Amino acid sequence: MSQMQNVERQLREMILGLEIGPGEKLTERWIEGRFGASRTPVRAALLRLETEGLVGRDGRGWTVSPINLAELEQIAVYREAVEVAALRLTCTHADGNAIDVIEAMLDSCDENTAREEWHRVGMDFHIELARLSGNEFLFRGVRDAMTRLSRARWLEVRDEAALGRAWAEHRAILAATRLGDADEAARRLSAHIVGSRDRLVTSLANDRRGLRARGFAVVAA
Amino acid sequence: MSQMQNVERQLREMILGLEIGPGEKLTERWIEGRFGASRTPVRAALLRLETEGLVGRDGRGWTVSPINLAELEQIAVYREAVEVAALRLTCTHADGNAIDVIEAMLDSCDENTAREEWHRVGMDFHIELARLSGNEFLFRGVRDAMTRLSRARWLEVRDEAALGRAWAEHRAILAATRLGDADEAARRLSAHIVGSRDRLVTSLANDRRGLRARGFAVVAA
DNA sequence: GATACCAGTTTGGTATCCCAAAATGGTATC
DNA sequence: GATACCATTTTGGGATACCAAACTGGTATC
Numbered sequence: 001m002s003q004m005q006n007v008e009r010q011l012r013e014m015i016l017g018l019e020i021g022p023g024e025k026l027t028e029r030w031i032e033g034r035f036g037a038s039r040t041p042v043r044a045a046l047l048r049l050e051t052e053g054l055v056g057r058d059g060r061g062w063t064v065s066p067i068n069l070a071e072l073e074q075i076a077v078y079r080e081a082v083e084v085a086a087l088r089l090t091c092t093h094a095d096g097n098a099i100d101v102i103e104a105m106l107d108s109c110d111e112n113t114a115r116e117e118w119h120r121v122g123m124d125f126h127i128e129l130a131r132l133s134g135n136e137f138l139f140r141g142v143r144d145a146m147t148r149l150s151r152a153r154w155l156e157v158r159d160e161a162a163l164g165r166a167w168a169e170h171r172a173i174l175a176a177t178r179l180g181d182a183d184e185a186a187r188r189l190s191a192h193i194v195g196s197r198d199r200l201v202t203s204l205a206n207d208r209r210g211l212r213a214r215g216f217a218v219v220a221a
Numbered sequence: 222m223s224q225m226q227n228v229e230r231q232l233r234e235m236i237l238g239l240e241i242g243p244g245e246k247l248t249e250r251w252i253e254g255r256f257g258a259s260r261t262p263v264r265a266a267l268l269r270l271e272t273e274g275l276v277g278r279d280g281r282g283w284t285v286s287p288i289n290l291a292e293l294e295q296i297a298v299y300r301e302a303v304e305v306a307a308l309r310l311t312c313t314h315a316d317g318n319a320i321d322v323i324e325a326m327l328d329s330c331d332e333n334t335a336r337e338e339w340h341r342v343g344m345d346f347h348i349e350l351a352r353l354s355g356n357e358f359l360f361r362g363v364r365d366a367m368t369r370l371s372r373a374r375w376l377e378v379r380d381e382a383a384l385g386r387a388w389a390e391h392r393a394i395l396a397a398t399r400l401g402d403a404d405e406a407a408r409r410l411s412a413h414i415v416g417s418r419d420r421l422v423t424s425l426a427n428d429r430r431g432l433r434a435r436g437f438a439v440v441a442a
Numbered sequence: 443g444a445t446a447c448c449a450g451t452t453t454g455g456t457a458t459c460c461c462a463a464a465a466t467g468g469t470a471t472c
Numbered sequence: 473g474a475t476a477c478c479a480t481t482t483t484g485g486g487a488t489a490c491c492a493a494a495c496t497g498g499t500a501t502c
Contacts (some may be wrong), residue, residue, distance in 0.1 A: 002451085038458075043261075047265060074357055077358070078303070078362065135298055137298060141375070142364065248453065262486070280494085282494095
């Protein structure tokens, strides 16, 4: 694999994994040294990650995008539009086998599963469901929105009960989709997204002090 | 302005203006010479234009994205989702003054207006309307979709009557939005987008031979 | 005539160098 | 102690050099 893709992938993982905190300054030379690549692939990676919203410009330099509560709310609205559209599309040509695969993803999580894995599967559920629509642009929209939400969701304080409820909602959405009941599926997905957004923003707003203490920049709604 | 932004802007204009045809090969060295910049800004520009879907990789090299009828149909579906969501949002806080500005854009076109200008205003109408939603992500979604549709719409064979009908639809959408009638506005916008898509794809499919004769790569639906 | 093969050229990927602007840090001044 | 000022360093933007892989055109072989 080329250096360019390597730097991009590794830097993205460090940002999403919060190994580099939201709001931290980045210098091209530091990245260069950190990954043993020269500046050309480093700059290519930064340009890509900028379009993903993971890094941004801070004057002349680069910054890991802070957690922005107002932005999170906007993303949730965008996500609802594209994900519901994708799901409605999927309902028009529901494929039982494909839905089985996604349901198996949910089943793969139990009480012994690491929290990190629940997190990842929770994202992939929505991404893979959107992929079933067959529409590349709706799919990308959902995937990009989930990427932008990823760090915030990881920071969210979630209890076991909340995760269980989310999983139940996922299953209900799948069930309606399997039946091709677009209205029911859309209704449940909308509720899921809105609820998810509210819990997320509330949790982060409440924990803002703690997040700042960890050195994470959090911008208010 | 920096070279990077310069190269990006000029190259984008050449591609959107069809000065470089869909499907044409690009070499970094040619661009370098054409705009008097070195490869560093050229590379940055290509990476950016790649995310806009205007250029793509062809093996190791670069290609101006061909007109892809299947893709155009998918983009229209995506666009409908985000643009309708944006419009519904706008209807919840309709601002008469802002709508006046957009209506003035429509008024600025008359029988003496160049076709190129009609084309530009037709795009900007949708983009500016989406901006009123106040949601950055819905706005970007609409803007990016319009960018991707731009070349195809320019190639579309459209008569005066079709343009007149489009303008009437635009005005009806604005009127419903001004009244805050979200359902009516959404219904009219959906119809406008679907009709627009059908005419576009039909026109291009019919004229495929002519387009190929001009050296434009057109991929079938 | 078709094909396999080879030398020369082109091209994108990468590394490195240079520069102007911005950030930094220390110092003199009040 | 606060502040204005200046020398130094750092940093991103750009230019260029180098390389390996891909492409090209021609040639020899069958």
